[in-house]
Amino acid sequence: MSTADNSPWWRGAVIYQVYPRSFADGNGDGIGDIAGIRSRLNHLSALGIDAIWFSPWYPSPMADAGYDVADYRDIDPMFGTLAEVEALIAEAHGLGIRTIVDVVPNHCSDQHPWFQAALAGGPGAPERELFWFRPGRGPNGDQRPTDWVGEFGGETWTRTTNPDGTPGDWYLHLFTAEQPDFNWEHPLVRAEFEDVLRFWFDRGVDGIRIDSAGLLVKDGTLPETLPDRPHPFRDLDGVHDIYRSWRRIADEYPGDRALIGEVWMPDRQRFANYLRPDELHAAFNFDFLGCAWDATALRESIDGTLHAHEPVGAPATWVLSNHDVTRHVTRYGREDTTFSFAKKREGIFTDLELGTVRARAAALLSLALPGATYVYQGEELGLWEVDVPPEQRTDPMWPRSGYIDPGRDGCRVPLPWSGDAPPFGFSPDGAATPPWLSQPAEWKGRTAQAQTGDPSSMLTLYQQAIRIRRAEAGLGDGPMNWLEAPAEVLAFARGEEFVCVVNFSDAPVSLPTHRSRLLASGPLDGDLLPPDTAVWLRTGTA
CATH class of the missing domain: 3.90.400.10 (Oligo-1,6-glucosidase; Domain 2)
Structure with a gap:
């Protein structure tokens, strides 16, 4: 990253999310594991990322894909062993890649x-x-x-x-019946999780991602949810005392250990409260993730995000996809390009070619904005949402919605690494068990192997963009300035000589004056920027 040398790494990092069950299968049982992750660290190193965030890998009955934790200090045998994880952390550090583990403090497994x-x-x-x-x-x-x-x-x-x-x-249980909520008013609960933090920091982990960070504290009088009253379990003020104690623990350790919250909060000021200097270091920006592919809406989201973060001195984060949401190649190929959990997410016409073009532009947009950027596994391959057959679905959202919402399995399908047919190198050659979710045959052109060295591939675009981001003094953490631009075009400067332009209109627009072109998300037409295309320009005089 290009963040100043004396600035903490998390302020400008490119962080890659690994969903262990679907990243790579090392032992041939059809389920991703630690051995598989270790075997693919070269892919992540070549991508140029700064850190990996691992979704839960703890012992769990898997009622909710591991977010029902039975033991916060061990590894589920389906993924491997604690010793393997310690080796993984060390190997990643050897490649200059930091590690972030997921901690789930709102609830545990009913088998805890x-x-x-x-x-x-x-x-x-x-x-x-x-x-x-x-x-x-x-x-x-x-x-x-x-x-x-x-x-x-x-x-x-x-x-x-x-x-x-x-x-x-x-x-x-705010989630499934297999996930009972902890009572955070009890001192033993607080002490337990403080010890869990130390357990992972002692093993060299650089950061903690906090699941459902705004839900921990409940109103003990158990009032009903009413529009004109404070919510009984979302974003209660008492949650901030918890994170102040966690921050003190993180600050005890060397090397800028980070606390990163999953905070779904429509009120940007309430969101920023989690990022005060003695609380969390960063939080996910779901406002940007759910935003429409529209210049006005995205500018409002970007401005609102930066405005909320400025008073507390925290860096913004930019997220396009994760393990809970419809992949953005699919979202951007639909008439309604927004995301919310309230929307039905299958059976909708999707133009995947258009979605891919827009996803390429979105990559350059997000990687050029101030702060940290998150990349969800497979995003760098241009993967789309898969319509998982009902008989394969494991996500509890599917039955709990009355079989209306297909759930989140479609963004969790195992990655394609190589070859012309499933399992696409996800499992070792000759593995008898297929991947836990079926991969579409159409992914043969989206494997990491097929895209490596292809100058027009999504993988090459991400590699080039992250490499430029590392080299550019103005990128990563720091200020940005909007530039005058036509309607439905976003243009902004980072530093003295870098400009990003994104065309959201349906007609080509002229590029601003520039010295050279660093990278474009698609072919340019001379000095014209086509629709749904982004470009990074070198400006200035020599």
Whole structure:
């Protein structure tokens, strides 16, 4: 990255998200693992990234793809061993790549020892205080304590059975029933996660990504969700005390350890509260991710993001896709190019050629903006959302939506590495078990092998863009200035001699005066920039 030498790495890094189950399979069982990741570190090194964020790899029953954690200090056997992870961290560091692990503090698995003890001990078990056990409403206690709606939709309380077989209390789970929520008012919960942070920092991890960071604290009076009242479990002020304590721990360690929050927050000022100097270092910018492919909307998103971050001195982050959202090659090929969880995401006409052209331009836009950029695995290959057959779907969003929302499996299909047919090098040659989700045969032109060395490929575009970003003093963290441009065109300067121009209109536009062209997302027409195309220019006088 081109961030100043004395500036922390996370302010301007290019961070690559690895979803371990779908990255690379080292042992041939059809599921990605640590051995597979280690075997493909050369790909990430050649891409030029600064850090890898690993989605959860902990022991888990996998009710929600590992976000139901049974043990925060070990590795699920399907992925490998803790020793392998320690070797992976060291090997990545040897390549100049930092590592970020995912910590899930809002909830655990129902197989976690604490929760198992809470169930086994019955109503008087002290472990119940670590969660949200409450009696039901109604004369027989058979009505849920609240009518809260879960983060995946559906109900948020499940009734237990007492050890003697009688109906018992209910417990809260904002996600699936297999994911009971912790009670963050209890000191043991706070102490446990402070120790988990130290456990991973002691193993050389450079950052912690915090899942569902705004949900930890609940209103203990259990009010219903009403429009004119504070939300009972989203973004309560008490959450900030937790992150101040976490920041103190991160600051104890050398090497600029970072805390990065998953904060879904429509209010930009409330979002910025998580980034005050004594709290989180950075948070994901979902406003930009969900934005339409539209110059006015994107400029408003960029300006609003930078404006919110400025008072707290935090760097912005730019994200186009991740493991929870429809891949942007697909989104940008639809009439409605926005993203929200409320929208049905299959059976919609998609122009993948148009989506790919726009995704190439979006890559140059996001990599030129001030702050850090996240790349979701397969984004650099131009992969699109896959229509996963219903019988293969594992995401709990599918059944919890009443089988309306197809869930998130379509963006989690295993990566294509080489060859002309599935499994495309995802698993070793001769592996008897196919990948856990089927890869489309049409991906044969999108494998890493097919794109390597191809000057027109998405992979080459990302490699070139990240290399230029590292070399340009004005890119990464730092200021930007908007330039005058035609309607439906975004143009901005970074540093003294760098300009990015993106054409969102349906007609070519003239390029501004420049000395040379550093990189374009597609072919230029002389001094004209075609529609849905971005270009990086060298300006100045010599």
